[in-house]
Amino acid sequence: MTSARVRKAVIPAAGLGTRFLPATKAVPKEMLPVVDKPTLQYVVEEAVSAGIEDILIIVGRGKTTIEDHFDRSFELEATLEAAGKTTELEAMRAIAELADIHYVRQGTPRGLGHAIGTARRHVGNEPFAVLLGDDMMHAKSGHLANMLAMYERLQSSVIAVRKVPANEISLYGCIAPGDSQGDDITISALVEKPSVDEAPSDMAVMGRYVFTPEIFDAIENTPPGRGNEIQITDAIGLLIAKQPVYAYKFETGRFDVGNKIDFLRATVELALERPELADEFRSVLYEIVDRERETGRN
Ligand code: G1P
16 A cells, blocks of 8 residues: 655666766766756755655665765755854754755666665655756746655646657657646656657656655566666556556756766856855856957857
């Protein structure tokens, strides 16, 4: 039996981050900062603000950096305290109190589906959310909270999807929409990273999922797929044969921080939202744009 409320979240953070080398040679890509906060912290905060109490981070390399970040640092705290930096001190303590955070190692990287499968023992027979770190949701977007509410209403898995331009569909999992029940749309099939011709729609899977625990059996029965990896997209396809899976459609509020241009965009946009940086940073941006225009490189 599924339970009514989702308390747990799983955050896969075991990728190699090859797109951000050399920054990710010794530092996990999830620890790269946007403005002054690691992307992983934004994702943890998003989960917590949606009501998640327990977070399992699936780690590969660089486990210690991630663990240290979400733990107390007595040495740093003592230094900040001695310097009278109380705001910073409170902020550092707050990170360690965000949620009950646990870690598991993926071992051999065999794909996203496999990574999520390693959460089985920790999650047990409960529904749970999955948040992919490459997709950062704006703090005010409320998407995960909406998905959790949808799960509670429908008692079924919910996958976040967004319409993308045709030339981008091959970067994502793609859904075929199924029957609608009122405003709720089911998913009838999924294809991982299809070509434009193979894509059953222009709706792409974004990195937020809420699963019933039956996804674990589906993952175990999923053979390696695209790239010879166990794909979560294929596992969801198997789950659909057993129970309905719904699409949560959204349009705005997502940054793709797995891509350099969007990573830069996220940095600029989030810096402009910071009251202590906005005015000065805006002037810097105008200065750069003016200079670029003058030199004809616009
Ligand atoms: C993964 C999933 C894909 C999904 C995407 C969202 O791909 O396999 O289905 O659309 O995340 O960001 P990745 O970007 O890790 O290759």
